[in-house]
Amino acid sequence: MTEQLRLMAVHAHPDDESSKGAATMAKYVSEGVDVHVVTCTGGERGDILNPKLQGDKYIEENIHEVRRKEMDEAREILGVKQDWLGFVDSGLPEGDPLPPLPEGCFALEDVDKAAGELVRQIRSFRPQVITTYDENGGYPHPDHIMTHKITMVAFDGAADAEKYPESEYGPVYQPQKLYYNQGFNRPRTEALHQAMLDKGMESPYGDWLKRWDEFERVERTLTTHVPCADFYEVRDRALIAHATQIDPEGGWFRVPMELQKEVWPTEEYELAKSLVDTSLPEDDLFAGIRDNA
Numbered sequence: 001m002t003e004q005l006r007l008m009a010v011h012a013h014p015d016d017e018s019s020k021g022a023a024t025m026a027k028y029v030s031e032g033v034d035v036h037v038v039t040c041t042g043g044e045r046g047d048i049l050n051p052k053l054q055g056d057k058y059i060e061e062n063i064h065e066v067r068r069k070e071m072d073e074a075r076e077i078l079g080v081k082q083d084w085l086g087f088v089d090s091g092l093p094e095g096d097p098l099p100p101l102p103e104g105c106f107a108l109e110d111v112d113k114a115a116g117e118l119v120r121q122i123r124s125f126r127p128q129v130i131t132t133y134d135e136n137g138g139y140p141h142p143d144h145i146m147t148h149k150i151t152m153v154a155f156d157g158a159a160d161a162e163k164y165p166e167s168e169y170g171p172v173y174q175p176q177k178l179y180y181n182q183g184f185n186r187p188r189t190e191a192l193h194q195a196m197l198d199k200g201m202e203s204p205y206g207d208w209l210k211r212w213d214e215f216e217r218v219e220r221t222l223t224t225h226v227p228c229a230d231f232y233e234v235r236d237r238a239l240i241a242h243a244t245q246i247d248p249e250g251g252w253f254r255v256p257m258e259l260q261k262e263v264w265p266t267e268e269y270e271l272a273k274s275l276v277d278t279s280l281p282e283d284d285l286f287a288g289i290r291d292n293a
Helices: 022-030 057-061 062-080 111-125 140-156 186-198 204-210 229-240 257-263
Strands: 006-011 034-041 082-088 129-132 177-181 225-226 266-274
Touching: 006 022, 006 111, 006 140, 006 266, 022 062, 022 225, 022 229, 034 111, 034 140, 034 257, 057 062, 057 129, 062 082, 062 229, 082 111, 111 140, 129 140, 140 177, 186 204, 229 257
Parallel strands: 006 034, 006 129, 034 082, 129 177
Antiparallel strands: 177 266, 225 266
16 A cells, blocks of 8 residues: 555534444554544533433533543544534434524534535545445434535545635645444344344344334435454443443343344445446445555
């Protein structure tokens, strides 16, 4: 190779990078790939989901600072670079009808203007491959959907000097492939669920599968299966670093590690855009790029 391989993962909140594609990133880091996480918001409006930390006044009053420190720890565990775009968490609206989004939040930003901040990161880091969420956000959180929108604009906009002038955003650059994270896919969930039942164990996925159609209106196309089971422990350590968001005794960790590795040793992606020739299905996000780098 004559050029360093570079991967950028664009996420909505701190902790998303550790729950979506973390083992893939750790694998590529181990191979010498330069990996950069871009986090769109500070996660300020995220609920404290770890029951052991609920009611902690310091955390409640300093959630932005706490979540930044958690992100620092997760970043070190994964071995990646990480930057913040600086937008404000929109929160997850609940109720019927849904309440309006809070003024000044990420989901209410102008898409092209917000995408410019990501263009700046892309032109600086110059990744060949970018990962993000599909048009549904993976699940319908307004920040995840907005993350999808700005990434789609920035993928093309990074090469558009007229829309995003070099004097403000840096020298133009065109990434070559864009993927959607699809780690929470139905085949994986069903396989792990059945494996747990076959072992006489209680599966954490029963309710997920019953509610699947509420969140997954269409089955996604899984184009790329990255073998990364050797890095599942790294993934879990990074996830646990987000202590306000993750209960280490919760459902995330109920499937025995060896069973996960045996039954489903890959993380999945959907190839959304490619400017290089590649054959599907793939087992490498850099397929079609690696030989030419």
